[in-house]
Amino acid sequence: MVRNNKLLAVFLVVLSLFLLAGCGQNESKATDQTGDTASQMQSIKLGGSSTLAPVVAQCADSFTEEYKTWNKVDPQLPEEPIVIFVSTGGSGFGVKAALDDTVDIGMVSREIKDEEKEKMPEGKIFKLGSDALTMAVHPRNEVMQVKPDLTTDEIKSIFAGEIKTWKELDVKLLGNSIVLAIRDLGGGASQVFDEFIMKGTPVAKEAIQLPSMGALAGKVMENQNAIGYVSFGLVKQNEGQLGVLKVDGVTPTLETISSGEYKIARPLLLITKDAPNTKEQLFIDYLLSDEGLKVVEEMGFVPAAN
Amino acid sequence: MQFKAKKQLYLNTSMGLICLLVSSGAMLLLLAIVFFIARESWPVWSAMGPAQLIGGLDWNPLAKPPLLGLGAMICSTLWTALGAILLAAPIGLCSAIFLAEFAPAWLAAIIRPVLNVLTGIPSVVYGFLGAAVLVKYFEISWHMASGESLFCASLVLTVMVLPYIVAASESALRAVPSEYRQAALALGVSRSYAVLKVLLPLTARGLLGALILAFGRAAGETMAVLMLAGNILLFPTSWFSKGEPLSALIALELGTSATGSLHYHALFAAGLVLLAFVMGVNLFINILMHYKGKRGT
Numbered sequence: 259m260v261r262n263n264k265l266l267a268v269f270l271v272v273l274s275l276f277l278l279a280g281c282g283q284n285e286s287k288a289t290d291q292t293g294d295t296a297s298q299m300q301s302i303k304l305g306g307s308s309t310l311a312p313v314v315a316q317c318a319d320s321f322t323e324e325y326k327t328w329n330k331v332d333p334q335l336p337e338e339p340i341v342i343f344v345s346t347g348g349s350g351f352g353v354k355a356a357l358d359d360t361v362d363i364g365m366v367s368r369e370i371k372d373e374e375k376e377k378m379p380e381g382k383i384f385k386l387g388s389d390a391l392t393m394a395v396h397p398r399n400e401v402m403q404v405k406p407d408l409t410t411d412e413i414k415s416i417f418a419g420e421i422k423t424w425k426e427l428d429v430k431l432l433g434n435s436i437v438l439a440i441r442d443l444g445g446g447a448s449q450v451f452d453e454f455i456m457k458g459t460p461v462a463k464e465a466i467q468l469p470s471m472g473a474l475a476g477k478v479m480e481n482q483n484a485i486g487y488v489s490f491g492l493v494k495q496n497e498g499q500l501g502v503l504k505v506d507g508v509t510p511t512l513e514t515i516s517s518g519e520y521k522i523a524r525p526l527l528l529i530t531k532d533a534p535n536t537k538e539q540l541f542i543d544y545l546l547s548d549e550g551l552k553v554v555e556e557m558g559f560v561p562a563a564n
Numbered sequence: 565m566q567f568k569a570k571k572q573l574y575l576n577t578s579m580g581l582i583c584l585l586v587s588s589g590a591m592l593l594l595l596a597i598v599f600f601i602a603r604e605s606w607p608v609w610s611a612m613g614p615a616q617l618i619g620g621l622d623w624n625p626l627a628k629p630p631l632l633g634l635g636a637m638i639c640s641t642l643w644t645a646l647g648a649i650l651l652a653a654p655i656g657l658c659s660a661i662f663l664a665e666f667a668p669a670w671l672a673a674i675i676r677p678v679l680n681v682l683t684g685i686p687s688v689v690y691g692f693l694g695a696a697v698l699v700k701y702f703e704i705s706w707h708m709a710s711g712e713s714l715f716c717a718s719l720v721l722t723v724m725v726l727p728y729i730v731a732a733s734e735s736a737l738r739a740v741p742s743e744y745r746q747a748a749l750a751l752g753v754s755r756s757y758a759v760l761k762v763l764l765p766l767t768a769r770g771l772l773g774a775l776i777l778a779f780g781r782a783a784g785e786t787m788a789v790l791m792l793a794g795n796i797l798l799f800p801t802s803w804f805s806k807g808e809p810l811s812a813l814i815a816l817e818l819g820t821s822a823t824g825s826l827h828y829h830a831l832f833a834a835g836l837v838l839l840a841f842v843m844g845v846n847l848f849i850n851i852l853m854h855y856k857g858k859r860g861t
Contacts, residue, residue, distance in 0.1 A: 348819035357823070374822070435709035442795075442816040443626055452626070460624055466710060466806065467795040469816055480700075483709045 301341035302538055306352020306365035307446060308470045309389055309489050310526050311344055313557050314365060317550050318342040321541060331540050342541065346470075349446035356381075356531050362538055364529045368446030380532045384542055387554040387561045390515045390523040391451055393503040394478050394488035404430045407504040413455050416485065419462025424483070438465035439477045439486030447471065450524040451487050475500065487522070490515065494558025515560045526559060601839060605832035608632065612826075617833055623797050625817070625827035632830040634837060636799040640807030641838065643714045643800055644789060645782040648721035653775055655722075656729030660774075663730065664737035665759050682727045691791035694720040699792065712794035715803045720788050725778035732777055736770025737763060769853050776849045780842040786811040810838045 304314055322342060328335035347355070349366045353374050356364030370383060393413060395401055405428045408416075415421045417438060424431035440461055441447040452458070468474040468486075475492045478484045479499045490510055493500050502510060505522065514520040534542060544550055551561035608617065612632060620633020659679075663672050698719060702711035740763055748758035764771070794806025795816060808816075814831050821828040 350820035350822055354823045371822070437710040442820060443624065445820045449626070460627070463797040464806075465796060466712065467797075467808070467816055469790060481703070481710055 300338055301343055302363065302541055303343045303345070303361040304363045304365055304528075305345040305347055305355045305361040307349045307367040307526070308346040308472070309367045309446070309491065310365040310386070311346045313386070313526075313554055313559065314528075314545065315344040316553050316557075317545050318344055318541075320549070320553075321544050328537060332536070335536065353529065356529050359531065362530065363534070363542070366446065366527045366529055368449050368524050370527065370529065378529070378531045382530050382533060384528040384546060385562045386526045386528060386545060387551065387559045388515060388523050388525050389559045390490040390510045390520055391447060391487040392490050392493050392500075392510045392522075393485065393505055394475070394493060394500045395485050395503065396478060396480075396482045397499060397501040399424075399482055399501055400431055401427070401503070402501040404428050407507055409506055410455055413505065414457075414459060417451075417456060417461050417465070418459050419464060434483045437477075437481055437484040438462060439474050439481075439484050440465045440467055441471065441474060441487075442467045442469065446524060447487060447489070450522065454522045489558075490560075491558035512555075512560055516563075523560075526554070598836075598839065601832055601836045605829050605836050608826055608829035608833050612830075617830070618837065621799050623813075625821065625825075625830065630826050630830075632826065632833075634810070634813075634830075634834055636797060637808055637810045637813050637834065638837060640714060640793065640800050641783055641809040641811070641841070643803055643807060644717045644721060644793060644809050645779055647715065647718035647803055648725055648782040649775055649779050651718060651722040652725050652729055652778060656726050656774070656778070657733055657771060659726075659730045660733035660737060660771075661759060661764075664734045665755070665763070679727045679730055682723065687724065687785060687787040690720050690724055691788035694788060694792045710794070710806075712792055712806055713804050714793055714800055714807050714809075716794075717789045717792040717809070718803070720792060721782045721785055724785060724788065725781050728781055729774050729778045732774030733767075733771050736767045736774065739770070740766050772852070773849060776845055779845060783809075783838065783842055784811060786815050790815050810834045814838075 304318075322340045325331045325340055327337050327339055329337045331340075345361070349368050352361075352364035352366045353370065354364075355361040357374075357377050367389060375381075393408060401424060412421070412427065416427065416436060417440075419438075421427050421436065423433050423435055425433040427436075438461070440451075443461075448461075452461075466477065468477055471489050471492055474486050475488045475496060478486045478488060479496065488500060493502055493510075505520065508514050508520045510520045510522075515523055528542060528545065530538065546562070554561040612620075617632060617634055618638065619635055620631065621635045622631040622633045623636065624631040659675075663675060667675065694716060698716050699711035702708050702713065702716060744762055744766065745758060748762045749755070753761075789809050790812040793809055793812055795808040795812055796806045797808060798805070800807035814834055817827070818831050821831055
C-alpha cells in the first residue's frame, strides 16, 4: 500500500509537470502579443560591437541614474522605470540582431555594407564617433626606440608574414619571431585593417586570432614579441602598458584621427531596423548629446562632430 | 483484492507511458537539433560539396569567392581531443582501479569528492588558469615566441575530462559481481593479477565507454580551448603547433558573420561536422558493445 502511494506520488508529480509545461506554453502563446509589447515598452535592448559596448553601457547607467523613470525624460511618457540592456557579440552580431529584432538598437564599429543597408530600408544609422586602430607593441619592445615609425608597406609585409622576425625589420633588433595578434577575420577591426593596410593581401596564417579587442590588447601587453592592431580607445584605457608605433610618420592622437590624417580609422555606429520609437530616440539623443560624447572621449575614442 | 491488482496494473502502464513520453521527448530534441543544424548548413554543402568543405585547407570567409575549408580545424580538433584522452586515459583508469579495488574506504571518501569538484569548475576558469600559467611557462621555459599550442589546450582538457573517466570507469569496475574477485583470490592469484587479468577484460567495454564520453566532452569544449589553442589557420603538423579547433572557430566567428552568407552556413557546417564526429564515435562504440566482445576467455 505504501509503495502504491509512493508510485502514485511520483506519477502525480510527473503528470503535473507535464500539465504545467502545457499551461506555460499555452499561456505564453496567449500573452505573447501583450507580453512582448509590455517588455518592449519597458526596456531598450542594445547589442553588438565589443568596442562600443563599454561606452553605451556607461551612458545607459548615467541616463538611468539621472532620470529613473520615462516621464522625467519626457512628461508625455508614462511613469515607467527606465531599463536598458547592453550586450556584446561583435559588429556582425550587432547588424544581425538589429535586423531580426533581437535587439532594438545594434552597435556596429565598421561601415555598414550595402547588402546590409538593403535589408533595412526604413532603418536609421547614427554616428557616435570614430575609433582608430593603432599598431601596438609591448612597451618594452626595443622597436619603440629603434624604429618607432613604420610605413604602411612595412606593416603589410609584417602581417602578410613576409617579415618573420624583428631582426628582418631592423638589424638592431632581436632575432625573435614576430607574434601577430589579430581579431577573427569576420570582425569589424579586421575589415578596417584590410581596407587601409592589407588591401586584399591575406593576413599570414600564423597570426593568432583573438576573440575580442580586450583579449587582443591583453595579448600584446603580455607578450614581448607581439604586434597587433589595438583600438585607440583601449590604448588610452591602458595608458603606459602598450607601445604605439607611428604609421607613415603620423602618431594616432585625437587631433590626427578626427582630422583624418591618421588613416586607419573606423566609425562607431548605432543602427535601428525601423525608425526608432520615442524612447529609443530619446536614448539615442542622449548618446549624441554633449554628455554622451564626453563618455566617448573619456573612453579614448574620437567623438562625432556635434 | 482484484481491485488492488487492477489499480496496480493501471499504475504500471501509466508509469511506463510517462517514461516513454519523457525519453521520446529527449530523442525528439536531439533530432530537432541535428535537423536544424543540417538545415542551416545545407546551402554550403550543396554549393561547395562535402569533399571541398571537409578536405579544404584554406579558410578565408571574406575572400571572393570565400574559401571555406574545414580540414585544418578538423585536424586541430582531433589533435586536442585525442591528445587529451591519451594523457587522461592512463591517469583516469589507474585512479579508477585504485578507488574501486585498492583504496581504503576513508581515502576513497576523500579522493572522490575532490575529483567531483573538478567537474564544477567553469571552463573559463580553466582557460584563464591555462593562459596565466601554462602559456607563460611555455614562453619562458621553451623559448616559444608565443606559448599557446594544441598541446597546451590538451593539457587543460586532460584535467577537465579526468573526473568523467574516473567516475565512469569506477562504476564499471564496481558493477562486476564480487564472485569473480572471490573466485580469483580463492584460486590463489595476487590482487593485482586478479585486477589486471580478470576484472579489466570483464569491464573493457565499460572502460572504453568512459573514454568515449570523455572524448565527446573534450571535442566539444570551447572556452578553454579558445583561450589556449592559439587559433591560427595553418594546418597543425604536430601536437605542439598552434591550431584552431572547430569549437573555437564557431565561437570566434559566429558573432561576426553576416546572417545568411556562405560564411554563416559554413560555421553551421562546422557545427554539424563536430556533432557528427561525437555521435559517430558514440554509435561506433554502441555497435562494438553489441558484438559480444572478442574477449579471449
